[in-house]
Amino acid sequence: MATAAAETQHLLERVESPETVQWVIALHGGAGGAQRQSLPEQTEQGVRRDLRLALQKGAAVLADGGRGPDAIVAALSVLEDSPRFNAGRGAALDEHGAARHDASIMRGEDRGSGAIAGSSRIKNPIVGAQAVMNQTANVLLNGAGADWFAQQSGLALVDPRYFVTDDRLKALSRVQQRAQTTQSNDILPDDLYGTVGAVVLDSHGNLAAGTSTGGRTNKRFGRIGDSPIVGAGTYASNESCAVSATGHGEYFIRWTVARDICARVEFARSTLDRAVATVLFEQLLAAGGTGGVVSILPGGLVVFGASTANMRRGVMTSGAPARVAVYSDELVTVLSDTN
Numbered sequence: 001m002a003t004a005a006a007e008t009q010h011l012l013e014r015v016e017s018p019e020t021v022q023w024v025i026a027l028h029g030g031a032g033g034a035q036r037q038s039l040p041e042q043t044e045q046g047v048r049r050d051l052r053l054a055l056q057k058g059a060a061v062l063a064d065g066g067r068g069p070d071a072i073v074a075a076l077s078v079l080e081d082s083p084r085f086n087a088g089r090g091a092a093l094d095e096h097g098a099a100r101h102d103a104s105i106m107r108g109e110d111r112g113s114g115a116i117a118g119s120s121r122i123k124n125p126i127v128g129a130q131a132v133m134n135q136t137a138n139v140l141l142n143g144a145g146a147d148w149f150a151q152q153s154g155l156a157l158v159d160p161r162y163f164v165t166d167d168r169l170k171a172l173s174r175v176q177q178r179a180q181t182t183q184s185n186d187i188l189p190d191d192l193y194g195t196v197g198a199v200v201l202d203s204h205g206n207l208a209a210g211t212s213t214g215g216r217t218n219k220r221f222g223r224i225g226d227s228p229i230v231g232a233g234t235y236a237s238n239e240s241c242a243v244s245a246t247g248h249g250e251y252f253i254r255w256t257v258a259r260d261i262c263a264r265v266e267f268a269r270s271t272l273d274r275a276v277a278t279v280l281f282e283q284l285l286a287a288g289g290t291g292g293v294v295s296i297l298p299g300g301l302v303v304f305g306a307s308t309a310n311m312r313r314g315v316m317t318s319g320a321p322a323r324v325a326v327y328s329d330e331l332v333t334v335l336s337d338t339n
């Protein structure tokens with residue numbers, strides 16, 4: 001069953017699973033824009049293809065009895081490798097024209113977490129985050145320290161130029177020109193977005209969440225967003241829910257969005273859709289912050305929410321094919337030729 005808030009451009013979509021469901025993976029590929037932003041057809045098809053492939057890679061891990069974090073890494077690595085998303089190759093560039101990546105991952109059964117911030121050489125930042133979770137007693141490594149750790153751990157490293165695409169260079173120059181003329185650092189409507197994130201219920205009954213991004217175009221050198229901050233951009237606990245967020249990170253950090261949604265479910269006995277709507281539409285929007293989340297309950301109910309007109313996303317469950325959507329007024333549950 002799916003419902004969407006029809007009277008506004010806001011998205012609030014529930015995707016229910018049968019009681020017999022064994023595993024669920026749901027992901028987002030970034031939220032943005034005040035208006036439905038039709039992409040060139042080839043780009044849109046590429047985005048849908050990437051989302052489906054990411055779901056299928058994650059699903060293959062889950063169908064094999066694999067753990068949630070491994071499914072998240074399999075899915076998000078596909079999107080990090082695609083230049084059509086703001087993560088890994090094709091990440092948004094900072095004010096110096098460099099891609100500096102933020103990523104985090106969290107396990108619901110014991111709150112094990114790992115994150116990297118401001119890394120510039122780890123090919124797949126979500127892999128770096130998982131290595132921090134699995135191999136260290138720490139939660140968050142930053143900058144050169146994160147890259148050095150990845151090298152010591154034998155992770156794939158690349159020349160920083162690998163991440164820089166023409167589209168992102170153009171977006172940076174647009175944003176910088178506009179910042180000069182208007183003294184505003186707002187993101188242009190035609191700027192690309194596309195942070196990536198996923199939530200999972202695995203066949204062991206455990207939740208997990210992960211998020212990966214280049215942050216915001218023209219971000220200040222050294223700026224770190226919500227994506228590597230546990231409780232802000234990512235959260236998972238079997239006692240409540242799992243959330244991955246995308247949007248204006250400074251708001252998601254200050255409103256501890258991912259944790260707040262789960263806390264409402266855990267302590268206020270809120271439904272997940274009510275919790276998502278309250279935090280995104282009533283609290284963040286009122287303060288001026290926009291964005292979206294993908295979230296999941298231990299029973300497998302998925303809720304997508306966004307206060308933007310565009311929200312790339314998808315869901316796949318045991319026993320059903322991958323379903324994807326790009327715009328907030330389009331439901332993942334409606335299957336079509338392009339879906």
Ligand code: ASP
Nearest residue numbers: 195215225246247248249
């Ligand atoms: N939340 C990310 C950040 O602020 C950006 C995004 O999700 O689009 O770094």
